[in-house]
Amino acid sequence: KGKREESPAAVGSKAEPTPFTLVLNWVPEPEFGGFYAAKASEAYAKEGLAVSIKPGGPGVPSLQMVAAGQAEAGITGADELLLAREQGADVVPVFAVYQHNPQAIMTKAERGAKSLAEVFAAGTVALEPGLPYAQFLKRKYGFEKVKVVPYDGGIARLSIEKDFAQQCYLTSEPLAAKRQGVATSVFPISDEGYDPYGAVVVVSRETWTKKRPLVEAFVRATRAGWQSYLKDPKAANEAMHALNKTMDLETFAGAAEAQHALVETHETEGDKLGTMTKARWEALRTTLTELGLVTKPTSFEGWPVD
Amino acid sequence: MESAVSVQFERVARRFGAGSAGELVVLDGLDLAVEAGSFTVLLGPSGCGKSTLLRLAAGLDEPEQGRVRLTVDGTERSPVGGPTGFVFQEAHLLPWRTLAENVALPFELAGRPGGEDPARAVNEALERVGLGAFGARMPHELSGGMKMRGSLARALVCAPRLFLLDEPFGALDELTRLRLDDELRRLAKELRMTVLFVTHSIQEAAYLADRVIVFSPRPARVVGDFASPFAPVRREELRFSEPFARFVGSLHDALVRGGA
Amino acid sequence: MESAVSVQFERVARRFGAGSAGELVVLDGLDLAVEAGSFTVLLGPSGCGKSTLLRLAAGLDEPEQGRVRLTVDGTERSPVGGPTGFVFQEAHLLPWRTLAENVALPFELAGRPGGEDPARAVNEALERVGLGAFGARMPHELSGGMKMRGSLARALVCAPRLFLLDEPFGALDELTRLRLDDELRRLAKELRMTVLFVTHSIQEAAYLADRVIVFSPRPARVVGDFASPFAPVRREELRFSEPFARFVGSLHDALVRGGA
Amino acid sequence: MKRLVALVAPPLVALALLLGLWEGLVRALEVQAFLLPPPSAIARACVVHGSVLASGVVRTGTTAVAGFLLSATLGNAVAYVLGSSRVLERAFYPYTLFLQTVPIVTIAPLLVLWFGSGSTAVAVAAFIVSVFPVITGTLSGMRAVDPNLRDLFRLYGASRLAVLTKLEIPAALPQTVTGLRVASGLAVIGTIVGEFVAGFADEAPGLGIIVLSAYRQLKTDLLFAAVLGSSVLGLGLFAAVQTLGHRLLRRWHPSARS
Amino acid sequence: MKRLVALVAPPLVALALLLGLWEGLVRALEVQAFLLPPPSAIARACVVHGSVLASGVVRTGTTAVAGFLLSATLGNAVAYVLGSSRVLERAFYPYTLFLQTVPIVTIAPLLVLWFGSGSTAVAVAAFIVSVFPVITGTLSGMRAVDPNLRDLFRLYGASRLAVLTKLEIPAALPQTVTGLRVASGLAVIGTIVGEFVAGFADEAPGLGIIVLSAYRQLKTDLLFAAVLGSSVLGLGLFAAVQTLGHRLLRRWHPSARS
Ligand SMILES: Nc1ncnc2c1ncn2[C@@H]1O[C@H](COP(=O)(O)OP(=O)(O)OP(=O)(O)O)[C@@H](O)[C@H]1O
Ligand SMILES: Nc1ncnc2c1ncn2[C@@H]1O[C@H](COP(=O)(O)OP(=O)(O)OP(=O)(O)O)[C@@H](O)[C@H]1O
Ligand SMILES: [Mg+2]
């Protein structure tokens, strides 16, 4: 596989391109558009990188693979990253695709719920067990009146059950529901005071300290890739569709459009796409500590954060 | 008392073909009529088709040509399901049942003849074969001869009209065997059973039979058909008599002439 | 030629206890010495313990008390693994092997005695028991008597020094049986085998034995020990002679006195 | 007493060896705990999360037993019906295989839609996962019945029912037990997978929910502790099948002797 | 010709009946297609997504066969070793059960770390899911060997190896085949579940990945089509085992006669 991904030597560089593996935590979908765009537009090649993107699946342990040295970089969520550090994995974030977390709670519009408090007042909610934000919501609202069941990845129950709510990705399930003719009310978690970065690129401490230029080149090219993807996602979408035929191009286009607001915020203005701030990491650490999920204080010393 | 069954083999042919080493013609147009109430002994070399013949009579196998008919008082009946007793060449007890439960099996399967007490019948049958004390044992705890006697008791227990025995006493000690020979003949006459008895012992054939049929080697043909020269009631002394030795001699000759 | 094996049973006791219906004392302090090279026949009622005795001699079972010793020229050897032949009361052929492959089994397991050609030995053994044409058949395609003869061929094939036979000819027709009796005795003498032969036929015992041991019912005690009055070489005529009848008579009496 | 030692000692010794090796390797190779925790860490997790695990074991265990009993009864019933007729067997046996090849995870959501969340749907999942070995075990046991014994029953004009109850069922019992043995483990696994989708994530979550949430939070030691709990359940169910089988077969089958 | 009809007709008739009933019910009750699509819709999905499904079947099939072969060889090897000694069996057999009771979903990520991404890890998952029935089938077959035949081998001083190869392995064969029959289905299911968690969606996605994304997008017809594909795989593997078993047993075992 690696071989096929190798691109010819980068323009302006006589050296052989350096192999670099990025492991995704999900199948190719628009949330990874920028990476595929960087590849398609040869942004990686220009930096002298032969990047191989390894698409993931639901259980693919991207973080663990990075920690175990099986890939240079991987995609994960900011909260997951801190939980991994809690368990002793020394990994460092270098780029955040989503400035605002794309996760949300959705329920049928006809229910007329105005707030999450109303959503959690009755019925059933499907949440992945152990999800940090689920614990956050539980602490905030209490789940005494609502039955919690595991999230199954689909929207079938939502479309037929009356008082049903579920976790979702802003860019995915609400669109699917709409196509089924089900109107939904969507409540982003980021509005509730829990807003970790999403789709964060992580590398191991070792890679970060010993191959800093390489990582920085990767981040530069990735940023360029994302900028081009936001402008024109068509080529990258086609590349991803070739790998993930089960999602049609129309859905790719819709989802790419929907994630604009999450990727580009006032914080990323001025060529700062993917940037991260210490303050927000500290806020996340505080929240997770309050939830009892984190006990060891992580210092953000030496991280590429402003 | 019910009437006995007569058996007619009419131009019966049976071969085993699909086997691993070519075809084997076992019966090839055999004709044989067995009278109701008679005690007929079949004598023949090993592998000639005696067991096959019994299986045909019991309806456990089908002839390829010809047919096998059972008749009672002139009306035909089906071989299977009637009160037919079969003592196989091996004991074939159900390993998960005690001896007594094995003997009780025919009652459970065929229903019991009016008014009889199965438990008593089982006990009686076991006593008859000398296993009265072993009813509670499992088959694997019995000696070879005991298993065989158990299977005899099982066949006897529901008073069959047609009784087929395939070398039943081959595994028994001589004294037991002599005792059972007498017992069997007495019972057969008392209950008016039709008996087809396969044996390889010429002495046993001579002593037990009303009629002895001698077969050639495979394919089995009838090479001798002897009415017994003796009175219906047999006594031990018969075995040591001059006429008995002569009858044994002529059966022996028939076998040798048949090519065994 | 190798020396023959002698067998000593010394105060041997064996009971079966863990069974489903109480304890059963089969042997209770039995003493018996079997001379090297002798042809010894064991005679006794069904269930008295004859098979158990053979299993002890073969090392397939262990006495609870006392011991069983095999000696060759005064030195002891282990029962298992030596060239011991055993014909069980039932045929016990491996169902997944052809007859010839079954007969070849001892060669494969024990290794073949120097220089012999296994395929020829197998063929010879099959011919000896009259199954020369059946080597390629599977066991389930053979008649009961044929299976038994197959197991005899298997036991013979590697020329055992100690030959144990448990009612081997019970399922054979009389002519075959007489033929095999002669063949067996001839072979035993020719190869100087020590033979322990269990039978329930008094005639067969009288004809075959150098020595006949008569047992009581369980627990087996020796109630008769007879040296054969006949010359080592036996001929058919012997069976019809006056002294033979007398010997048969005395064995019969011993059995009856023993309580069979 | 001695027999008990002979029975219990070998697995304990083997366990000690396996655990020692594991602990040693993890320490020697300095494997990170969230990749593969050493047995000592798992033991610690068992203690720390004791009460959650215990109630998880009870909840999952109850459901697994229910699913297993469903499999044992329905599976054998199906085998008895199919075993009674070559035509029925040919017609339907291939489709019982569907049960085996349908990844339960994919239809678990449908089970939820049909049965609602909770123990019923989970037990049905356990049933679907574990029923096939029961069917196939009993069926092949029935097909292997000694033809001579069949003859015996035919001779006495035994009804189809009598052949079934008095011949085929007892003769197949050893293989039925083998099938149930496989089913016992599968029922537990089916329950856990069922819980992944149809369990309740409430105060007393089943082991499946615990596993999911431990995995989410990278608490690999808790995850292994929960897996251990499921193995203990599986072993318990297995031991019950084994004991029952032994009791039923002891009197006559060579596998249960000596 | 007639025999072929007798062999093929019953399952086809049964299939037609089942499908007819299903289609009829779905239409009569007006069940929404995304809850339970009618067979006709599934057939349509098979055509529309033909190429994706075909390459999924190939990929999943290859992996499943690899996992099954692993199970068949290693499983029987383990059974032969354990079957050769009561002590070893007591010591290790209980732990082979662990393989059966460990929810593969939980350790699949570890498999990825140990065996690398993609097919290897997935095949190992299939192996773990399917190996236990092989072990337990062969082992109980070995334990059921006729004690008289054992005596025969002992008499001739047969080595442990000879007893194994010439007695226990052939005598256990019918039960080995039963175990493999169960394993064939489980291998496919193990592959699909393995793909759920460890299957990378590079190149052509396996059926597991297709199932997942179909479910997420509420394409229940595609989901069923993929499940159908997995069933076809399972049936194929099963038929192969069946044929091989029949060939091996035909000459002597009652189950393969008539
Ligand atoms: N199911 C079968 N398949 C193939 N051949 C068979 C089958 N049953 C019997 N035979 C063959 O048919 C012939 C006759 O068998 P049968 O059992 O009737 O003989 P028999 O006269 O009873 O012999 P014995 O006295 O040795 O019991 C034998 O040569 C045997 O090999
Ligand atoms: N494994 C066993 N378990 C329990 N009891 C047994 C076992 N083997 C033999 N017996 C009992 O021991 C007694 C002697 O058996 P054995 O087989 O030695 O008799 P035998 O003299 O060979 O009889 P036969 O002439 O009928 O073959 C019988 O009563 C039998 O029930
Ligand atoms: Mg016969």
Ligand SMILES: [Mg+2]
């Ligand atoms: Mg005996």
